[in-house]
Amino acid sequence: MSALNVPNMLSLLRVFLTPLVVIFLTLKISTPVLILEKLGVEVSYGDLIAGFVFILAALTDTADGYIARKKGIVTNLGKFIDPLADKILVVAALISLVELQRLPAWIVVVIISRDFVVTGIRLVAAAEGIVIAASPMGKLKTVSQIIAISLLIFNFPGGLLAMWVAMILTVWSGMEYLIKGRNIIFDAS
Template sequence: MSTSTPAPGKQSNWNLPNILTSLRILFIPVFAWLVLSQQWWWAFGLFVALMVTDKLDGDIARARGLVTDFGKIADPIADKALMITALVTLNTASNLPIWMTVVIIIRELGITFWRMGMLRQGKVVPASKGGKLKTVLQTVGVGMYLCPLPEWMSVPTYIVMLLAVVVTVVTGIQYLVDAKKVNQ
């Protein structure tokens, strides 16, 4: 008996969005190596490509009705793995302050585990507009640290990353405040 076709109403995991997500995960070690070996333009280019695939896989999955359980789990893992890898490697290979990485990682993992706990209770916590702004600021900040910019850009780069940290913390707190209101 062949199991190549999914059960009625269930999408196959073999689709373009899941392939893009899987490629993103597979290329994270390459990205880390590029950063640690300070091949900045290659690291920047790969980071941009990986972030574009993040946007594409979600857009394609929703537009074509290809949302799968694998995608729901793998996509956020790929997102967190890429961002955490970028931050930690930048701590090692550049002047990104370690405290920024620590704050972002604690918030990201804390909210992720909290959302998983809520999901087990049957409560879905969707991404907020602030969460999307957080992702954009983190992405731009990391991109600026990766891109070999002139020395005078070090202050604007730091400011963008500082804004990313502030929005990261504020949105994390907002998730918890909103959840408390819903559960009362």
């Protein structure tokens, strides 16, 4: 089985779309989208393009997972690149939103810290031959982050509130992983 299959190519596409999100979001292409401005939403063309690219990139995560499960395609490259691509996309968008002062840095630190903790637990578990699968709460965390980031990129009202919800779900899912992995972490051997 080739490592360069459709699911892995979609994950790689996610990595390559990430710089476009950052570029369009941070270049400050500030020409407002007049039709949205009339509706009371202040969004620039840069935000609009960045938002659509971000959503497209996020959808590749859903697509690669669906195709991999449907066709039974599992490769080491896929196990490596899929979660990495997710983290690269989300972290790049979050840092860009901090630069634009749409998001407090401490929220990003909490989210990134949770990811480090979960990755560490999974690495220790993998070294012991134990797989800790993604939980439903972890998947809900991802969806909430994508929605919140999208709202903040588009500069829609309620974006920061959505990010608070995403951060709470992020911490909650991180606690679930800590509980699942506590025996592995605190093993005396």
